[in-house]
Amino acid sequence: MGDVRQKLSTQSVLKSFLHYFIPTILGMVLMSVNIIVDGIFVGNGVGAVALASVNIAVPVFSIIISISILIGMGGATLYSMAMGKNNLEKARQIFSLSIVLLSIITIITTLVCYFNIDHVARIFGATEATFAYVIDYMSILLLSSLIFAMEVCLSIFIRNDGAPQLAMVGLIVTAVVNIILNYWMIFILQLEVVGAALATVIATAIGVFIYSIHFFRKSSNLKFVKIKWQWKDILTINTIGFPLFLSEAGMGILVMGYNIAFSYYIGTNGLAAFSVISYLHVFMLLAFIGIGSSIQPMISFYYGAKKPEMIRSTVKIAEIAGLLLGIAFIGVGYAGASNLIAIFGVTSTEIATMATNGLKLFFLAYLFMGINFTYMTYYQSIGQVKPSMAITVWRGFVFLPILLVLLPILFGSNGIWLALPVSEAIVAIFLLIYTRKDIMYGDIALRDF
Numbered sequence: 048m049g050d051v052r053q054k055l056s057t058q059s060v061l062k063s064f065l066h067y068f069i070p071t072i073l074g075m076v077l078m079s080v081n082i083i084v085d086g087i088f089v090g091n092g093v094g095a096v097a098l099a100s101v102n103i104a105v106p107v108f109s110i111i112i113s114i115s116i117l118i119g120m121g122g123a124t125l126y127s128m129a130m131g132k133n134n135l136e137k138a139r140q141i142f143s144l145s146i147v148l149l150s151i152i153t154i155i156t157t158l159v160c161y162f163n164i165d166h167v168a169r170i171f172g173a174t175e176a177t178f179a180y181v182i183d184y185m186s187i188l189l190l191s192s193l194i195f196a197m198e199v200c201l202s203i204f205i206r207n208d209g210a211p212q213l214a215m216v217g218l219i220v221t222a223v224v225n226i227i228l229n230y231w232m233i234f235i236l237q238l239e240v241v242g243a244a245l246a247t248v249i250a251t252a253i254g255v256f257i258y259s260i261h262f263f264r265k266s267s268n269l270k271f272v273k274i275k276w277q278w279k280d281i282l283t284i285n286t287i288g289f290p291l292f293l294s295e296a297g298m299g300i301l302v303m304g305y306n307i308a309f310s311y312y313i314g315t316n317g318l319a320a321f322s323v324i325s326y327l328h329v330f331m332l333l334a335f336i337g338i339g340s341s342i343q344p345m346i347s348f349y350y351g352a353k354k355p356e357m358i359r360s361t362v363k364i365a366e367i368a369g370l371l372l373g374i375a376f377i378g379v380g381y382a383g384a385s386n387l388i389a390i391f392g393v394t395s396t397e398i399a400t401m402a403t404n405g406l407k408l409f410f411l412a413y414l415f416m417g418i419n420f421t422y423m424t425y426y427q428s429i430g431q432v433k434p435s436m437a438i439t440v441w442r443g444f445v446f447l448p449i450l451l452v453l454l455p456i457l458f459g460s461n462g463i464w465l466a467l468p469v470s471e472a473i474v475a476i477f478l479l480i481y482t483r484k485d486i487m488y489g490d491i492a493l494r495d496f
C-alpha cells in the first residue's frame with residue numbers, strides 16, 4: 048500500500064514527526080513568502096495606500112483557503128484513518144470525493160462573491176482611497192480561486208500520502224516564480240496591484256502542476272476513482288474540516304476587526320501600520336499551521352491503527368515544537384522589529400514607529416499559539432469536532448472581537464495590538480490546566496468513522 052503505512056507503522060514518533068515537520072514547516076514558510084512578497088513589492092513599488100488596499104482584499108483569499116482547508120483537512124483525515132486500517136479503496140474514494148466537492152463549493156462561492164464584488168469590498172473595509180485597488184486585486188483572486196483551492200487541497204493530501212518533500216518542492220518553485228514575476232510585473236510592466244495578483248496566480252498554477260507529478264509516482268496511493276455519493280462521507284468530511292475552516296476564516300475576522308479598530312481610533316496611518324504587521328503575521332501563523340499539518344497525518348493514522356500511546360507522544364512533541372517556535376518568533380520580532388518593518392518600504396516615520404511598537408506587543412501571541420493549534424489539530428485528527436471547534440471559536444470569534452472593543456478603551460492603541468495575544472493566552476492557559484491531563488492520562492476513545 049505504498050511507503051506511508053510502512054513508515055508510520057515502524058518509525059519512532061520523533062522520526063516520523065521530523066519526516067513531516069521539516070519539509071512542511073519549510074513549505075509553510077515559503078507559502079507565507081508568496082503572500083509577503085506581494086506586500087513587499089506593492090509597498091515599495093506602488094505605495095502605502097496600495098499596500099493597505101491589498102491587505103483589505105486579503106480576507107477574500109482567506110475565504111478561498113478556508114474552503115480548501117475545510118475539504119482538504121476533513122478528507123485527508125479520513126484518508127489517513129482509512130490507510131491506518133489498510134483500506135486503500137476507501138481512502139481513494141475519500142480523495143476523489145473531496146476534490147469534486149472542493150470544485151463545486153469553490154465555483155459557487157466565487158460566483159456569489161464576484162457578482163457582488165463592490166459590496167464585498169465595502170464589507171472588508173475598503174474606503175474611497177483604497178476602493179479601486181481593492182477591486183483590482185480582489186477580482187483577479189476570485190477569478191483564479193479554483194487554482195488556489197487546488198494548490199492547498201492537493202498539498203494536504205500529498206502530505207498525508209507520505210510525500211511532504213514534494214509539497215515543499217512545489218512551494219519552493221511557487222515562491223521563486225512569484226518573486227520574479229512580482230518584480231517584472233510591478234517594476235518593469237508597471238501593473239501595480241494587478242501585477243501582484245497576476246504574479247501570485249501564475250506562480251500558484253505552476254505549483255499545482257508540480258503537485259500533479261505525485262500521481263505518476265509508484266509510491267503514490269492517490270488515484271481518482273468513480274465516486275460513490277454517500278452523504279455520510281460528505282457530512283463527515285465537512286464536519287472534521289470545519290474547525291480548521293473556522294480557524295482560517297478567523298484570519299479574515301482578525302484582519303477585518305483590526306482594520307475597523309485602527310480605522311476608528313487612528314485612521315489611514317493605523318491601517319497602513321497594521322497592514323505591515325498583518326503580512327508578518329501570515330508568515331508566523333502558517334508556521335504554526337505547519338505544526339498542525341505535520342501531526343495531523345500521524346495522529347489520524349495512529350488513530351486508525353489504534354495506537355493511543357503514539358498519539359500522546361505526538362502531542363508532546365508538538366507542544367515542545369510550538370513553544371520553541373513561539374519563543375524564536377518573539378526573539379526575532381524584538382531584535383529586528385525596525386528591520387522587519389523597513390522591508391515593506393514604509394517611508395512615513397509615524398507609520399514606521401507605530402508598526403515597530405505594535406509588533407512587539409502583537410508578537411506576544413506566538414508564545415501561546417502553538418499550544419492552541421496543537422490541541423485543535425489533535426481533536427480534529429481523531430474526529431472529535433466539538434472540542435476542536437470550541438478552541439477555534441473561543442480564540443477567534445469570541446475573545447478576539449470582545450478584546451478589540453474593550454482593550455482600546457482601557458489602553459488606547461496599545462490595547463488594539465494586545466487583543467490577539469490576550470485572546471490566545473486565555474485559551475492556551477485553559478487547555479493546559481483542564482485539557483492536557485485528560486489527553487495524556489485519560490482514555491483515548493478509538494472509534495470507527
